[in-house]
Amino acid sequence: MQRLLVLGGGTAGTMVVNKLRRKLSRSQWTITVVDRDDHHLYQPGFLFIPFGVYDESDVIRSRHRFITDGVELVLGEIDRVDADASEVLLTDGRRLGYDYLVIATGTTPRPDQTPGMLGPEWRKSIFDFYSLDGAQALARALAGFDNGRLVVHIVDMPIKCPVAPLEFTFLTDARLRQRGIRDRVDITYVTPLPGAFTKPVCSSKLGWMLDERKIALEPDFMVERIDPEAKKLISYDEREIGFDLLVTVPLNMGADYIARSGLGDELNYVPVDKHTLLSTARDNIFAIGDASNIPTSKAGSVAHFAVDVFTGNFLQHAAGRPMTGSFDGHTNCFIESGDGKGLLIDFNYDTEPLSGTYPVPGVGPFGLLRESTVNHWGKLGFRWMYWHLLLPGRPIPLPAQMSMAGKHQPVSAGGKS
């Protein structure tokens, strides 16, 4: 009997076990997935919680419900992976042996990594929205905020869902306008990147959207610490930005057990081959979803496209054959821009987000890198797709590989990442 062990029952881990259970013979393979609790969180929904669009009941389901029969769900805290012994140790002393291991424990915001963030102002004037309780606390704070300096801030890249802080900013601007108090609030967007986003075409479009909404941009800002008494962000090059309400995206890191197991890089991400997702250190360990170090967005869409390629590769690898699938870093994200509109971006390792239509060239229905109502409804409709198609591993009629069809090439076509 061969044993496949998957660490993490989130977006990537759930898709992996559901897809592989259909492909791997039950008489020859056991599949086990480990997670610390039975709450599957729909993380893209956190963005809407501060604005009262979604509440807790929209974003939590039982993990069990989404894990197919024939897969064992083990609840427990991971202590470490003993790769030499091909065993995973849980903190309660249980040991789980494996023939193949898939690491899918994602990435987590770490407010403890920036001095002053978790001080007396945490959840008073300093908030995050990448955790459920953070998003809920921010909903209460935003409802009561009617004048002053609102700062949206990113500590460092990479972060999960890298467009979410921009979306949050656009939605806040729209909400303040609806409340008739936009002129009483200064909004500043503070980023370690040289512009609103990184890839040039997208960055200039999104930068222009900030400008249009009179949102100040503070680029190249690497925060060293937060002074909670003075309510200031202080950068390594000694710039200071004062705030009355700070919405920060803390440093994102992979799970600590990955560091304890000697399997991670400086941010606890597992180094893998970016096309096969096989660990560069071990021939029987893969990392998929946000947990790996692949140079593309940390996002559920990436995990989805990657799992499509991974499934075939895994079967080949386990059979001792060369892996023929090659993941291209395909990502697509809806970007909420406020007032019931949104944008869509679609890109991969080599091609930056461009304008055009998706998925059908010239038709859409979704417009790339352009605001439309359809894109907004696409984003809201995605929650249904997530629970009903994506997690169960049902086919979604979108190819895993990115396509150039329907995209407008910039004059100096570059965007090589």
Place this chain on the structure above:
Amino acid sequence: MTVTTIGSAQVHVDAEGFLTEYDEWNEDLAGQLAAQIGITLTDAHWKAIRFLREDYQAMGETATLRRVSTQAGMPIKELFQLFPGKPAKKMAYIAGLPKPVGCV
């Protein structure tokens, strides 16, 4: 990609002047690249530059500021003092490596 002359050397560079060929770099060239952006290289600068060169060879990517800090044991604050303004970009420029991928 174009060919440019730095000192007496002919090297391939991208639109922003970053070297595109790992093997065209040498320590003399580093001094000249540093001078072009107003930096005189000291031992501390070299510690960072040498780490970047070795790490790129091992990892195939230019190290981020945080990686230089944790792996080479140099505080980020010091890197900002050594390479003022945009340390990650300046270090990569002097080390003859691609600009670090910030995006994603």
